[in-house]
Amino acid sequence: MAEPKEKSHNDQKPKPRVRPIVRLGIFLVSHSFLVSVVCCTSGVLALFLLPVLAKNTYISENALMPGSASPMLSNQHVLDGNRLVKDLTNSNLKSSETGIESHKIIAQYMLDLGAEVSFHKFHPQMNQFHPLHFFSSPDSGKIQENYSCSSYGINTVGIIRAPRGDGKEAIVLVTPYNALKSGFGEALSLGIAYSVFSLLTQVTWLAKDIIWLVADSQFGEYAAVSAWLREYQTPKFSSLSTLNSEMCPDINNLFEIKVHSVAGSKFSNSFRRAGTMAAALVLKVRDQGEQFEDTISIYAEASNGQMPNLDLINVVNYLAVHRQGLRVNVEKLRSLLNSSWLKSLGEIFESLAKVAKTLNPKCKFGIPATEYVEGTATLASSLYYQALGVPTGPHGAFRDYQVDAITLEISPKFSLDKVWRNDILLRGGRLIEGVIRSVNNLLEKFHQSFFLYLLTSPSKFVSVGVYMIAFALLIAPLPMVAASLYVDANSSSNFLKGDSSTPSAITDAAEHGITIRSWKWLNSAKLVFIVHLWGAIVSLLPYFICQIPDCSPMTSFVIWVLLSILSLLILNSVLASPLACVKASQEKEWALVKSVTISSMFIGLGLMSVINFATAEIGALLMVPMCLLAQPLKLDLRAGTLRSCCRIICNLVLGHIAFPPAAFFLLKGMLEGFGSANVGDFWMWVESLWAWNSATYLFIGLLRSGSNPLMIESIQVPLMDRVGACE
Amino acid sequence: MALLRRPPLMLILVVTSQFLQLWIAFGSVNEEGQRQEEFYEELLLKPLPDRKVLTHFHFQSSAPPTSNGRHHHLFPKAISQLVQKFRVKEMELSFTQGRWNYESWGGFDSIPSSNAKPPGVELWAVFDVPQHLIDSLWKNLTHTLSGLFCASINFLESSTAYSAPEWSFPPASGNLRYGTLPREAVCTENLTPWLKLLPCRDKAGISMLLDRPSIYRGFYHSQRLHLTSTESGSEGMDPGIILEQTLTVVLQPNSQRASLAHASEKHFQPSWSLSSIFGKQVSGKCVLAETSNVYLLLDRGLVAELKQLHKENEKSAEKVLISENFWTNPCFELSAKPDMIFIEESSLLSKNSSVLYKFEVEKYSEFEPFDLGLTWKIPVVWLCQQAPLHASRFLMGSGNERGAIAISLKSTQLSEGFMGANSDYERCELRVDVFQVVPWYVKVYFHSLQVFVDQQPKAVSDIIEKIHVSPSKDKVSPGVMELVLKLPCSVSSAALTIEFDKGFLHIDEYPPDANQGFDIPSAIVSFPNFHASMVFLGNDSLNKSPLLSKFKEKSRVMSYTEVLLVPLTTPDFSMPYNVITITCTVFALYFGSLLNALRRRVAEEERFLKDKAAKKTGRLPLLLSKLSAKLRGRCLEPTHSAPASLSFINSQLVLKVILVAGLAVRVKVRIEMYADQVEGAGKRSVKERLNGNSFHNSIPRRQTTGKRQRQDEKWEHDLYHDDVPQVSNRTTDARDLRLKLQRKSLQQVSQSGRGALSGVRDLREKLSGTMNPWPVNADPPKLKSDVTKPTRRSVAVETSEPEPQKAATTAAKKKAQQKADASVEGFLQSLGLEKYAITFQVEEVDMTALVHMTDDDLKALGIPMGPRKKIILALESRG
Secondary structure, three states: OHHHHHHHHHHOOOOOOOOHHHHHHHHHHHOHHHHHHHHHHHHHHHHHHHHHHOEEOOOOOHHHOOOOOOOOOOHHHHHHHHHHHHHHHHHHHHOOOOOHHHHHHHHHHHHHOOOEEEEEEEOOOOOOOOOOOOOOOOOOOOOOOOOOOOOOEEEEEEEEOOOOOOOOEEEEEEEEEOOOOOOHHHHHHHHHHHHHHHHHOOOOOOOOEEEEEEEEHHHOHHHHHHHHHHHHHOOOOOOOHHHHHHHOHHHHHHOOOOHHHOOOOOEEOOOOOOOEEEEEEEEEEOOOOOOOOOEEEEEOOOHHHOOOOHHHHHHHHHHHHHHOOOEEEEOOOHHHHOOHHHHHHHHHHHHHHHHHHHHOOOOOOOOOHHHHHHHHHHHHHHHHHHHHOOOOOOHHHHHOOOOEEEEEEEEOOOOOOHHHHHHHHHHHHHHHHHHHHHHHHOOOOOOOOOOOEEEEEOOEEEEHHHHHHHHHHHHOHHHHHHHHHHHHHHHHHHHHHHHHOOHHHHHHHHHHHHHHHOOOHHHHHHHHHHHHHHHHHHHHHHHHHOOOOOOOHHHHHHHHHHHHHHHHHHHHHHOOHHHHHOOOOHHHHHHHHHHHHHHHHHHHHHHHHHHOHHHHHHHHHHHHHHHHHOOOHHHHHHHOOHHHHHHHHHHHHHHHHOOHHHHHHHHHHHHHOHHHOOHHHHHHHHHHHHHOOOHHHHHHHHHHHHHHHHHHHHHHHHHHHHHHHHO | OOHHHOHHHHHHHHHOOHHHHHHHHHOOHHHHOOOOOEEEEEEEEEEEOOOEEEEEEEEEEEEOOOOOOOOOOOOOHHHHHHHHHHOEEEEEEEEEEOOOOHHHHOOOOHHHHHHOOOOEEEEEEEEOOOHHHHHHHHHHHHHHHHHHHOOHHHHHHOOOOEEOOOOOOOOOOOOEEEEEEOOOOOOHHHHHHHHHOOOOOOOOHHHHHOOHHHHHOOOEEEEEEEEEEEOOOOOOOOOEEEEEEEEEEEEOOOOOHHHHHOHHHHHOOOOEEHHHHHOOOEOOOOOOOOOEEEEEEEOHHHHHHHHHHHHHHOOOHHHHHHOHHHHEOOOEEEOOOOOEEEEEOOOOOOOOOOEEEEEEHHHOOOOOOEOOEEEEOOOOOOOOOOOOEEEEEEEEOOOOOEEEEEEEEEEOHHHHHHHHHOOOOOOOEEEEEEEEEEOOOEEEEEEEEEEEEOOEEEOHHHHEEEEEEEOOEOOOEOEEEEEEEEEEOOOOEEEEEEEEEEOOOOHHHOOOOHHHOEEEOOOEEEEEEEEEOOOEEOOOHHHHOHHHHHHHOOEEEEEEOOOEEEOOOOOOOOOHHHHHHHHHHHHHHHHHHHHHHHHOOHHHHHHHHHHHHHOOOOOOOHHHHHHHHHHHHHHOOOOOOHHHHHHHHHHHHHHHHHHHHHHHHHHHHHHHHHHHHHHHHOOOOHHHHHHOOOOOOOOOOOOOOHHHOOOHHHHHHHHHOOOOHHHHHHHHHHHHHHHHHHHHHHHHHHHHHOOOOOHHHHHHHHHHHHOOOOOHHHHHHHHHHHOOHHHHHHHHHHHOOOOOOOOOOOHHHHHHHHHHHHHHHHHHHHHOOHHHHHHHHHOOOOHHHHHOOOHHHHHHHOOOHHHHHHHHHHHHHHO
C-alpha cells in the first residue's frame, strides 16, 4: 500500500499504470480499519434485516399438486381409528407391565387391513463419541455382546404395497409409541395413522408403497427410528441377535400371533422392506393442548443443520392452513418475543419502510413490528437449532440417509373429549392423507425447491442467496485486516533499512530482505498451528474422560479443564519454546501472529459456512469482533489513552464471551435465569453434542481454540517482556 | 381371412359341425397331407388366497412348415416374416404392470414360473445364426418389435441395454440375447397390436372378455408373446412356428366393503363371475379356433383344505370331490356345469393334487352366453405353493457415492416338505441359479461378493459352485453376473451382498426424469432342481389342449426379484443458463484477476513499466500511443485519485464485459439449441451421432418421445425392404437434389411467413444445413411436414416411401451397392434360398463378388451343402 505511493512521490515520474484490481485491493487494505468497521456493522445489520427480506414460500415442484384432490378420509375410517385408540387405552389399563399386548393389538389391526406386518426388535444403541466420525455416513453399529433380554424395543411395521406400482419407492409414516407408559396423545397419533392407513389399503391411486412404522419410544423416539433405519439401509447378515431372541422367551411369545388369522395373512418374522424412501412423516399428538386453536408444529432441523426440502414443509403448511384450517407453528425462541429492543428495532424498520413507500409507492419493503419480532424469534431458533446440529425430532434419523422428513406435532384445543377427538382424527388424518397423496404424485425425488434456507415463519423463508450476504459482509474484513497487518509488519522493517542505507544499496538489500521476510510468517504460523493442535487435543480429551467410570459431570468437567491446561503447558514447553527467543520487534511479531490467526480463522469460517451455515454465522458473530479488536494488553497499558482503555475492556469482555463455557452460561442465563446454571451442565451439553455427532462440537473445539492464540499472545507478550527484562 | 370373405362358405361354417367345418376350411391347404395352421384359445381361472382371482388367457397359433410361400390363413404374417427375416429360433416378449406377489399368489406352479414377469418389458431371443451375426439381428429385431407393439423396445438396441447370458438363463444357449426395460409403462396401446395377432381379434371367442378398463384395473397383468420356430427340415422350406400368446391378469372381484368389518366374514372369499370381474360374457367360440375352453383350477392347497373341511362334514370326502356333482358341493357352487373334471396325477413332491374343471365354450351362443360364476358357501383359508426359497433384493447404504446390492433368500416353510421327501436330508444340496444384469453406471465390484448362510459368513468358494462374470464397460456394455449356489437343504436364510460405486453420466445420457433415479433390472433366481409341472389324468382330449400340455412340460421354477431404484448424483438441469453462464463468468473474472494479482510482482512490474516508458516509441502502434498520451494528458494532474482509475476501468473493462456478455449470449443460444436437440435425440450416444449409421441395414432413428409416436412405416420398411428395394432406391439420388431445392424454398417461405414460434427451429435447420453437426436423418420428416402445399405436390410421389438414412454424399455409392445386393437377393430368391440373403448381405457380397465365389467361399459363409451346390450350378449356368 504505502510502498508504491512513496515511490511514485519520490520518483516524480508519470505514474506507471497499476492494474485496477491491485489498486482497489491496495485501497481497501490501506483503509482496512474503516472498511472492517463498515463491513461488520453492515453484516450485523443485514442479519437483523433478514426477517424483512424473507420471501413467501411457494410450491416449486408442479407434480406435488397439494390439495388438488378432495380428501377421501371418511367418518368410517375415523371410527376405525377410534376403535384402535379405545383398544389401546384399555389394554394399557389392563396390563401395564409389558407393552407386548399393545404391540399385538396394533399388529392385529394392521393384519386385518391386509397389510404386511413384521416386528423389528432392536437394542437401544447408546450414542457414542466417535472422534473422527463426524461427517462419515452412518454405519451399521457395533455388535454389543452384553445385550440383556430386558432391554429391547419392538417396532411394529406395516407395509401396504401399491396395487399397480412397481415397488421402487416408498413413503414412511412414523408414529412414536411407548407401550409401557403411553399418554393419550400417543394413542391418538396411532389412531390418526391407522385411519389413514385403512384408507390407503383401499385406494387405487397409490404409486408408492406405504410403510407405517410404530416406533417403540421407550428408549427415545430417535433411537427407535434410527435403529429401524439402520436395519433397513445397512443390515448385518451375520449377527448374534438370533441367539438372543432364542434366549429371551417373551419375545418369541410375541411372534406367535396366529398366522392364519386372515386369508392370505402376511405376517412374518423377517424384516420387511419396500423400495427407496421418498419422504417420511413423523406424527405426534401432544397430550394436553394449552392453545386456543388446533395447532400443528413443524420440526424440520436434522443433524448438522441439514434441512428437508422446503417443498415438503410447504405442502404441509398449505394443506394445514388452506384445507384443514389448522394453525401452523414453527419453533421460535420465546424469550425474544417480549424483548423491547427488538420491538423498537422493528418499529424503526417499519417507519423506514413507510418513508421508502412515500418516496417510491411501488416499494414493497417492510413488515409490521410485531411480525418482525416473531420473524426474528423464529429465525433465531432456526439458526440456533441448525447451529447446534442436534436434530429436533425423530425425523433427523431419516436425513442421515438422504430422506426428506419432518415431524408434525398436533396440539389439540383444550381437552380431548369424544367430539374433539373425532374432529382431530378427521382433520389430522386428512392432512396426512393429503401430504401422502402429494408425495405419491412425485415422479422424481424432491429436488426442485430449496435445501438451504432459514424459516422466519411457516410461510416465509430466507434463502441461501440472501443470508449468505450477511455472513460474507461479516467475514469480509478478515482477509483485509490480515493483509494490512502483514504489510505493516513487513513495511516497518523496510523503513528501518531504507533509512539506514544509501538508495543505491536499496535494491540489493531489499531483494535479500524479501526472501527472509517473506518466510517470517512461518514462525507465527507454527505458533498458530500449535494452538490448533492444542484445540484438537482438548476436544478429543472428553473421549478419554468419559471412559472413566463413575464420574459426575462436575468432576469430569474439572478434569477436562485441568487436563487442557496441562496439555497447553506441555505443548508450550516442548514446541513453542523457540518463540521465547524472539525478542526484537515484538510489535511486528504480534502483527504477524495476528494476521496469520485471522487468515486461518477466515479459512475456517469460510469452510464451515459451506458445511453448516448457522454455526459459521454464530461463530463469526462472536469471533470476528474479537479477532479484529484483540491487542496485547501490555501495549495498550503502555499507551494509556482512553481509546486503548476501551479496547482493553472490549478485549476482556469479548475474550470471555467467546470462551465456550462462558458463552454457554451466558446463553443459558439469558434464557433460563442465572440461578439454574451449573458447571456440570456444560459437560452435559458437550456430551449431548458429541453424542449427536454434531459438527458444532468439532467446530467449537477447533475454531474457538484457534482464536485463542490471540488471547494467549496478548498475555504472553507481557510475559516475554518480563523475561527479556530479567535477562 | 380369405374364407371370411366368402359369405356362403361362412354360412356353412357356422351351421355345420366343427369337424366338417375344419374339413372344408382347410381342405385346400391340406392337399399335400401336411398339418394345417391351427389356433387354440383357452382361459384358466384360479381363485387366489388373498381374495383375488387369477385369469390366464392362452392363445396359440401354429404355422406348420409349408412350402407354399408366404401365405397364411390364421397365422399372423408379421410374426412369420419376423421369424424368417431375423432367423429367430425362440423368442419371448412380455409387457407387465404390477408385481407378482410370490408369497400369496404362489411361486411354484407353472403359471408363476413361466408367466410371472418383472415390471416393464422383458425380451429375450435365441437366433439361429452364427455368433457374430447375432448382435446386428438383435438390433433389427428390437426395432421391428418396437414398431409392432408400439413400445420403446428399440431402446434395447444399444449394447448397454442387453446382455448375453451364458448358462443361467433357462433356455441356455450361446445365441441368446436378453434385455429388459423396467421403466416402460404398459397400456392398451400395447394390448391392441397384441390382439391384432389373433385371428378373431377381440371380436369373438374368449378374447371378447378382454375389457380394457377391467384389465388395467387389475393388480397385475402381464401380456406375453412366446414363439418357437422349429428347425426347417429340408431346404427351401419355411420353418414351422408356434406362437403362444398369454395374458395373465390378477383381479380383485368386487365385494361389499362393509362386510370386512365383521370378523366372521373376513375369511369369506369373495364370490365372482366372469361378468362381474370383466363386465362381459362369452358368447360362443371364435369360429377359427380348434378348441375353445375355459378351465377352473383349484390348486393343491385349496383342495387339501376343502378335503379337510369335508372330513368334518362327511366321511366320503374323496368321493365327493371326484363325483360328478362336485360342482354343487357344500363348499362352493358353480353357476355352470363343468363338462369334465380332471384330477392331477399326484406327484412325488406333494400328496395333494389339484382339481381342474373344464368348460367348453362352443356349447354356448349369443343367446345363451357363457358366464362362469363361483359362489363360496363357507370360509376357506389356504396357502399357495411356494418356491423353495423366497428371493428378495434390496439396496444397502446411503449417499450418492457407493452402495451395495443384497439378494436375500429365505426358505419358505412349505418347501420343507419337499426337502423332507429326499432320502438323505443331511447331504442334500439345493441348487440356486442367480442371473443379474447391472447397468454400467452402477459399477459393481465383483470381488466384494459376500455370502452369508444362516447369518454366518461363508467363504465364497464353499457356497458358489460356478460363477461367470462379465464386468461392465463404461458406455458399452452392462455388467453380467451368473452364479450357481449350492446351499444345504436345511438352509433357513441366505444372503449375497455385492458392493458398487455409483458412476457419473455424461449430461446427455440422463433421461428426461433424471432425478427419479436409475433402475437396476430384476435379478432372476431359478431353482434347476425343481420343476413345476402338472399332469392331469384324463383321456386324450387333454393332450390336444396346448395349455394343459404346457402345464405338463417340466419348466424350471423361477422367480424375479424387485426392480431397484438407485439414486445417482444428478446435475441441476433447471437453470443451466442463469447459473452456469453467470457463475462461469464471475468465476473467470474473479479468478483471472486474482491470479493476476497473486502472480504479479509489483516491483518488477514497475521496473518493466519504467523501462517501457523510457523507450516508449518502440513497438507501440501509433494510435495506441496517441490514445494513451491523450489519456495521460488528461490524467496527469490527479495522479492517484479515483477518477483516473475510473476512466481507466471504463476504457478496458467495458470492452471486456461486452466481450464476456457476448460470449455468454452465444453460449446460451448454443445451450438452448442443444437442449432442444437432446430432447429430440433421446439417449443417443455421441459416438452414434458422429458415425451416423454404420450398419448395413438402415437402422431406424430413435423413437423420440416414447411410444406415442408410432412409426409404422418404419417397421414395414424393415420387413418389406427386400421386396421393393428398387423403388425406394431409385428415388434417393434425385431426392437429394430435390431436398436441396426444397430446403431453399423452405427457407424463403420461412423467412417471409413464419411466426416467432418457429424461429428456433429455423435456426437449427439452417445450422444443420450448413454445419451439419446434427444427424441429417432428423431432417426428412420435418421437411415433409414443413413443406407448403405447392412444393409438396411435386415431391409427393418420392416421399411416400420412407427414405433410408444415409449421408447424402455416399448416396450414389450406396445405391450401386444396393442394386447389386438386390440382384444377389433376387438371384437367391429365384433359387428359393432367400433366407441366406442376410448372410451375403452381412459379408457384403454383391453379384460381382458372388460370381467369383468358390465352393469353399460359400462354405466359409456357413451355407449348407445343398444350397451351396444350387448356387454354384446357377452361377455356372448364368456365366
